[in-house]
Amino acid sequence: MKGRKNRSGMENEKITETAVKIKVCGIVQGVGFRPLVYRSAKKMGIKGWVRNVGGDVEIMAQAPKTAVDQFVWELKENREQRYEILNMKVEEHPVSIMDEFVIVPSGQADEVSMIPVDLPVCPECLRELSDHSDRRFGNPFISCMSCGPRYTIIEAMPYDRVNTAMKEFPMCTACQMEYTSPYSRRFHAQTISCNDCGPYLLYQDNRNPERDELSDREALKKAIMVLAAGGIVAVKGIGGYHLSCSPFLEQTVDRLRRLKGREEKPFAVMFHTVSDIRKFCDVSPEEETLLKSKSRPIVLLHMREDSMAPSANKGSNCCGAFLPYTPLQYLLTAQLGPLIMTSANVSGQPVIREDDSMLSCRDNNLNGVLYNQRKILRSVDDSVTKIVAGRPQLIRRSRGYVPYPVIxxxxxxxxxxxAAGGDLKAAFCLSRGERAVVSQYFGDLEACSVMEEYKKSYRDLCRLLHITPGLAVCDLHPNYHSSSFARSLSLPVISVQHHQAHIASVMAEHGLNGPVIGVAFDGTGYGTDGSIWGGEFLICEGKEFVRAAHLRPFPILGGDGSMRDGKKTAVCYLHHTGLEKYFPEDRCRVITAALDHRINTVLTSSMGRLFDAAASVLQIAHENRYEGECAILLEKEAELVRRLHITPPSLPFLITEKKEVLELDPYPFFETAVRCKDREKRRALALSFHYAAAEGIAGICERLRSRYHTSDVALSGGVFQNTLLTQQTITLLKEKDFRVYINRLVPPGDGGLSLGQTYLGREYLKTGDI
Structure with a gap:
């Protein structure tokens, strides 16, 4: 009788069991998702399996329906916030005989939806790093399932140890036990290592090249000693080498500039904690959150106390601050405090990631190299961000963000x-379905070595993602290297206008179809009329656009080559408006003669060039020794005035109309600025310029709203990396009941172009116009 009841109970349970196959798409590889699924299944008595497939995770779960439903609900709930599910597909399957829940070998897939990004060292590993009783005490490569390099060491998907650079380091017995124990933090942690199984630190002393290399803790001790004494050390990181030194020693920082060939651009500084950053910079709650985020980007912060060497920040009122993201960086900053950590490359060249390239550097300014033998498979620079209108804005999208897709x-x-992107701040995009993967930042494709890195990365990412492009989209500029590469691929090619792509990048991020009033401000972009555009108001809808308004064009000399010489640009603008007599410049006669005879001249509506002219007229800066320097220094002066609560003169730009196209004319500002001789009044005029530009944008948008019946405004282009202009523009537009959208997931500069090109390519595919 009793036995019959048991058999009946077992039969009822089998009848009530259900089986489902779950496919989870999102950030689910390289973040400890499979071990978490395993433990959850064991806790709930679920039988089945979990495995990696491509960039996704597949789960077979069998148990009474209530248990399966609870299991699926807990996965979606994601209480620990370790992973990110973008899509979860649950399908019923026939019930079968299963004894337990296991992690099974990874499967192959025709499509890879996600590749994990590099993750910063987690709090648990940091605790072990400083625990003298822990077997990983002081280990500069400590990691677990929640942290460590990912994208930069992956050879192929799925993300398993045999498919990474870690395969060259056999696990010791202790690590192997942790790797195979379901209840260890390092269960299936592909980067697992310890002091007994490597990788190991090595130090090459460039001052004594014949001396044997130091290893392990002696290597670290030597590097710390050299840095403390004012030396410069190349330190191997996740995505390449950094050049590191103290930011407080002027002679050392000056040597670093000579080593990099970087004359003026400020250096980023790594601090041990946020409390250390606060000794020098203002840090808002939003900025602290960004600093501590998993991406660990460089965050541009307002400098409050500048006791660093003058050459470190070069007079900027912002500091590019970031926190350590590798155990080695924590060990260095714990001993040394703030350190300059700048990419180890000559300015304009790719980041160095190969050990041989770094070790062969014999520049007298470099004291030594701290490295290891784990390969970096792809170069990825540090990302750069800031807070704009209360939320993060990307300036450079790279480590920590790439290769996560934009959905x-x-x-x-x-x-x-x-999508090929542009030639400056180059980044391409590969897309399939709803996912658009924007590559890491490369730099300027004018340099042959950067162009080669760009091409190699294209092939590499196509292979990793299992993508075979059937369409290429590139910039309209006839001489862009990125466009030439797109045309070399033997694919159908669509060429799209530069500023339309800027606005399309915002539309892609925010799911906008249009019509949208797109305000695209930058330095240069090839216009459909053959002139240089850069101060554009476009009405964008789908793949179509109308140039509805623009900055009043003026002739400049030298075309794209004029970007460096702000003073020459100022003379060009002033001559066009009849104001050059008020502006002393030795070359004035030569420049105006060339303009009058139309020698090497081109019309431009560039707001970027107008910023250069304003900075020069106000005697703030005359030359762009690095990209955007004049505009950056103009914003610095304006921000100083704003923080003093000084009300600047109101000098609104004029709005005129020519052949049904509106023009924004800054003449009233320049008429006043060129006559101003007082230094303090000129500083106030720097703020006037920003306010006038923002008011002009709002004024034109109001007129375009009445014509095109839309209140959606998208702001993009490199000029909108100017925080003061962007925030003032957003404020004014919102006061007038506009819905304002800016780039958040990609930079507003040319680093975001490829996403906009992707959006437009998709629009062409939808309409069949190829």
Missing amino acids: LKETVSSADIF
Whole structure:
């Protein structure tokens, strides 16, 4: 009788069991998701398996329906916030005989949806790092399932140890036990290592090249001693080498500038804690959150106390501050305090990631190299961000963000797309379906070595993502290297206008179809009329756009080559408006003669060049020794005035109309500025310029709203990296009941172009106009 009841109970349980196959898409590889699924399944008595497939995770779960439903609900709930589910597909399957829940070997997939990004060292590993009783005490490569390098060491997907650079380091017995124990933090942690199984630190002394290399703790001790004494050490990181030194020693920082060939651009500084940053910079709650985020970007902060060497920050009122993201960086900053950590490359060249390239450097300014033998498979620079209007804005999208995709609103399945981007701040995009993967930042493609890195990365990312592009999209500029590469791929090619792509990048991020009033301000972009655009108001809808307004054009000399010489640009503008007599410049006669005879002249509506002219007229800066320097220094002066609560003169730009196209004319500002001789009044005029530009944008948008019946405004282009202008523009537009959108997931500068090109390529595919 009793036995019959047991058999009946077992039969009822089998009848009530259900089986489901779950496919989880998102950030679910390299973040400890499979071990978490395993433990959750064991806790709930679920039988089945979990495995990596491509960039996704597949789960087979069998148990009574209430247990399965609870299991799925807890996965979606994601209480520990270790992973990110973008899509979860649950399908019923026939019940089968299963004894337990296991992690099974990874499967292969035709499509890879996600590749994990590099993650900063986690709090648990940091605790072990400083615990004298822990077997990983002081280990500069400590990691677990929640932290460590990912993208930069992956050879192929799925993310398993045999597919990473860690395969060259066999696990010791203790690590192997942790790796195979379901209840260890390092269960299936692909980067697991310890002091007994490597990698190990090595130090090459460039001052004594014949001396044997130091290893392990002696290598670290030597590097700390050299840095403390004012030396410069190349330190191997996750995505490449850094050049590191104290930011407080002027002679040392000056040597670093000679080593990098970088004359003026400020250096980023790594601090041990946020409390250390606060000794020098203002840090808002939003900025602290960004500093501590998993991406660990460089965050541009307002400098409150500048006791660093003058050459470190070069007079900027912002500091590019960031926190350590590798155990080695924690060990260094714990001993030494703030350190300059700048990419180890000559300015304009790719980041150095190969050990041989770094070790062969014999520049007298470099004291030594602190490295290891774990390979970096792809160069990834540090990302740069700041807070704009209360939320993060990317300036450079790289480590910590790449290769996470931007999820687009609609799925287009007819072809994979390669979008080439631009030539400055180059980054390409590969897309399939709803996912658009924007590559890491490369730099200027004018340098042959950067162009080669760009090409190699294109092939590499196509292989990793299993993408075979069927369409290429590139910039309209006839001489862009990125466009030439796109045309070399033997694919159908669509060329799109530069500023339309800027606005399309915002539309892609926010799922906008249009019509949208797009305000695209930057330095240069090839216009459909053959002139240089850069101060554009476009009405964008789908793949179409109308140039509805722009900055009043003026002729400049030298075309794209004029970007460096702000003073020459100022003379060009002033001559066009009849104000050059008020501006002393030795070359004035030569420049105006060339303009009058139309020798090497081109019309431009560039707001970027107008910022250069304003900075020069106000005697703030005359030359862009690095990209955007004049505009950056103009913003610095304006921000100083704003913080003093000084009300600047109101000098609104004029709005005129020519052939039904509106023009924004800054003449009233320049008429006053060129006559101003007082230094303090000129500083106030720097703020006037920003306010006038913002008011002009709002004024034109109001007129365009009445014509095109839309209140959606998208702001993009490199000029909108100017925080003061962007925030003032957003404020004014919102006061007038506009809905304002800016780039958040990609930079507003040319680093975001490829996302906009992808959006436009998809629009062409949808309409069949190829």
